Amino acid sequence: MTGRAGGLISLGVADALWVDLTADGTVPTASGAFTRSPSRARTGYVLLGAHAVATVEASGGQWGVPEGEVRRAAAELTAVGMDRRDLVRIGPFRGAPRQECTEAAPLRWRLRIARELCQSGGHEHTARREESRPYHLAGIDWRQLLVEQVRDGTERTWWLPRTVVRLLDAAEHAETQRAHAPQSRQAGTAVTGLPHPRQAPDADSRRTTGPEDSVTSLRSYNGELAGQAYSVLSKKPGTSRRVAGWACAVCNTAPATVLDHCHEHGYVRAPVCQSCNTQERPDHLYSNDIRVAGRYTRLFHTHAEDWLLHWHRCPGCRARTTLPLPHLAAWTAHTACRSLRPTHPAPRGRKPCGTLRVSWTGSQNAPRSCLFTVAVDFCPSGEHRVLAQVPYREAAERFRVWLAETAPAVAAAAGPDRLDGLPNRPRPVIADTSGEGLALF
Numbered sequence: 001m002t003g004r005a006g007g008l009i010s011l012g013v014a015d016a017l018w019v020d021l022t023a024d025g026t027v028p029t030a031s032g033a034f035t036r037s038p039s040r041a042r043t044g045y046v047l048l049g050a051h052a053v054a055t056v057e058a059s060g061g062q063w064g065v066p067e068g069e070v071r072r073a074a075a076e077l078t079a080v081g082m083d084r085r086d087l088v089r090i091g092p093f094r095g096a097p098r099q100e101c102t103e104a105a106p107l108r109w110r111l112r113i114a115r116e117l118c119q120s121g122g123h124e125h126t127a128r129r130e131e132s133r134p135y136h137l138a139g140i141d142w143r144q145l146l147v148e149q150v151r152d153g154t155e156r157t158w159w160l161p162r163t164v165v166r167l168l169d170a171a172e173h174a175e176t177q178r179a180h181a182p183q184s185r186q187a188g189t190a191v192t193g194l195p196h197p198r199q200a201p202d203a204d205s206r207r208t209t210g211p212e213d214s215v216t217s218l219r220s221y222n223g224e225l226a227g228q229a230y231s232v233l234s235k236k237p238g239t240s241r242r243v244a245g246w247a248c249a250v251c252n253t254a255p256a257t258v259l260d261h262c263h264e265h266g267y268v269r270a271p272v273c274q275s276c277n278t279q280e281r282p283d284h285l286y287s288n289d290i291r292v293a294g295r296y297t298r299l300f301h302t303h304a305e306d307w308l309l310h311w312h313r314c315p316g317c318r319a320r321t322t323l324p325l326p327h328l329a330a331w332t333a334h335t336a337c338r339s340l341r342p343t344h345p346a347p348r349g350r351k352p353c354g355t356l357r358v359s360w361t362g363s364q365n366a367p368r369s370c371l372f373t374v375a376v377d378f379c380p381s382g383e384h385r386v387l388a389q390v391p392y393r394e395a396a397e398r399f400r401v402w403l404a405e406t407a408p409a410v411a412a413a414a415g416p417d418r419l420d421g422l423p424n425r426p427r428p429v430i431a432d433t434s435g436e437g438l439a440l441f
Contacts, residue, residue, distance in 0.1 A: 009066030011035050017067070018048065018139060021074035021196070025439065026082040028144040030404035032063065039111065041065070047138040049080075050170035078164060087147055087159040088287065092219070109137045109168045110285075117158060129263040138171035140164060166384070169285075173355060173378055187410060212372030221249040221256070225268045227315055230261035233268055248273035250280075250310050264324045264364065265316030272310075273432040278435075280307065281327040285357070290326055292356040305407040312410055320404065322396045326365045332395045333358035333374040335402065340387040342379060355380040360392075367392045 009017065016153040022029040027049075033039060034046050034055075041063045045052040051073040055065050078241040091114050103422035136142070225233065233239055239259065246256040250269035256271030260280075280299060283291045299307045311327065322328060331358055343350040354376035362370035380383040382418040390398075404411040 005066075008065045010062065010064055010071070011041055011055075014067075017070055020048075021071060022078055022139075025078035025080065027077055027080055027167065028141040029077070029139050029289070031140040032135060033139035034285055045175075047171045047175060049077040049138055049140065049167055050174055050269075051076070052171075052174045069105050073139075077167075080167070082161050082163040083264055084145070085307075086162045088165045089157055089159050089164045090165065091158050097158055109142075109172065110380050112137065113158065116146065119148065119253060137168055142168075157242065170378065218247040218255055219245060220252070221246045221270050223270075223313070225259075225270070226313065228268050229266050230259065230268050232264055234259065238241075242272040246271045248276055250276040250306060260310075262314035262317060262324055265314055266317060267314045269310060269313040280310075282330055284326070286359075288361070289357065289359040290333075292330055292333045292358060296330055300331055300335050305410065308403065308407045308410045312414060318414045319416055321400050321411070321416075323399065325360065326371075328392075328395055328399060329358045329360050329372050331399060332372050333400075334396050336390070336395065337374045337388050340374070340378060343383070344380065350441045353424060362392070364392065367396070 001309045014034045015031055018027055018033045019031050030036070033048060034041055039046050041055040043055075045054050046065065046117055047053075048070065049191050051069070051070040053065055053073055055063055058064050090110055094381045103263055117316050137364065140301045142160065142164065145164055147158055149357070172393050181361070243256050249412060250253050250272050253277065254273035258272060258277050260269045260272045260277055261267060262269060277294055283293050285291055311323055314324075316325060324332060341352050341356060342354075344353045345351075353379055355367050358374050360370060364370060370394055372390045374390065376387060403414070
């Protein structure tokens with residue numbers, strides 16, 4: 001085969017091989033899996049389905065990929081069955097977090113699809129776009145599978161087959177795992193004996209700078225905005241300038257930049273910095289589906305009392321002795337169902353396997369029918385393994401017991417008989433009042 005060198009094939013040859021090997025599969029693939037955006041061979045890997053295939057730089061600055069890795073990824077993708085009628089909504093979701101998505105960023109396939117469709121004016125325009133523009137994700141041609149539906153005559157929604165959604169989720173998972181794996185465990189050197197592929201940048205790395213005395217001139221927040229409605233306060237002139245004068249009400253180490261509020265009840269919680277605002281935000285996969293990330297250890301364990309106090313600054317949550325629905329779902333999966341999560345052997349003991357996820361049906365407005373489903377994705381004993389199904393009322397009761405043990409002071413100030421501080425006319429439970437562009441938190 002042209003382009004073969006020491007077990008490697010060039011990226012152009014790998015493109016042709018990928019399409020040829022997957023031609024009989026049910027999942028359509030793209031011809032530019034290695035050479036067209038969002039592939040980034042120079043970062044040391046290319047995503048093919050659920051695999052992060054290592055790339056290496058050979059002599060002369062040419063990049064190649066092990067042929068065997070391409071064949072293995074193609075064989076696994078070809079073996080996948082797909083039901084085009086079993087669809088999952090992937091957007092758009094009102095109030096979903098807006099994150100930057102550049103060509104140098106990790107896959108983030110939902111954001112990429114949303115950006116492509118918004119820029120091109122919809123699915124039909126996207127399907128007719130020029131061939132030079134990017135269209136594949138992890139080697140999969142998503143344009144052939146995307147379904148656009150119209151609700152109420154105006155709202156357009158986007159759907160993909162469940163199989164493809166799981167493949168792309170697995171691709172993101174593989175990319176994250178590779179970014180965090182030690183260099184010695186990467187595949188490039190073992191396969192070819194050539195210099196190790198360049199390490200992919202850690203998507204979760206953060207650089208925090210700034211002098212410790214940056215908040216000395218800021219005043220502490222002492223509940224000056226308690227009980228006020230965010231929908232009213234956010235429209236008042238000078239609110240942003242007033243917020244910037246406070247120190248973050250959670251960490252007290254950075255200037256506040258946003259006004260955190262409860263999306264279920266509409267009440268202001270407190271001014272917080274961008275870091276704390278991002279940390280407490282549930283990681284929504286869909287409008288009713290959360291990936292339970294590692295930061296929940298801080299939210300519900302190491303700094304639980306600080307965060308519980310912050311969340312209960314909302315009079316509605318405090319009077320009901322609970323958390324907003326997404327937070328309660330995350331707590332149920334991360335804390336109440338911790339003992340159910342399977343583990344596997346690791347160099348230093350045992351390690352929880354897979355990615356923890358919780359979804360729900362129904363609403364907190366109808367607690368009798370609201371149900372949490374806790375599952376593990378990418379579990380060796382099954383790709384998606386359901387651990388438990390917990391009714392909303394049972395989860396809320398478990399939370400009350402845990403709250404009394406974990407943060408007695410917060411629990412003592414909560415409950416329906418603790419109405420001090422509540423407005424005379426409490427607001428009803430409402431939908432997101434923040435408008436477009438802010439996250440569900």
